Amino acid sequence: xxxxxxxxxxxxxxxxxxxxxxxxxxxxxxxxxxxxxxxxxxxxxxxxxxxxxxxxxxxxxxxxxxxxxxxxx
Numbered sequence: 608x609x610x611x612x613x614x615x616x617x618x619x620x621x622x623x624x625x626x627x628x629x630x631x632x633x634x635x636x637x638x639x640x641x642x643x644x645x646x647x648x649x650x651x652x653x654x655x656x657x658x659x660x661x662x663x664x665x666x667x668x669x670x671x672x673x674x675x676x677x678x679x680x
Contacts, residue, residue: 611657614650616676618643 610616621627627643634641656677 610677611655612651613654613656613673613676614647616679617650618647 608615610619618627621630630641630643654673656673
């Protein structure tokens, strides 16, 4: 699946490194939500990879970091 934004890319990295499995195990053991999905969605919204079809107030063009991540994601 193609990354929609920075949150999806971070999720892919944490899955590949095994961090996500550890976090999920700890969250299950403690009975507390880790907040990963909410964090991913927020990062995707704040740092999207595709340009919006219409300019939004306060939006900025993607920076150099976003362009680099988009190319590796």
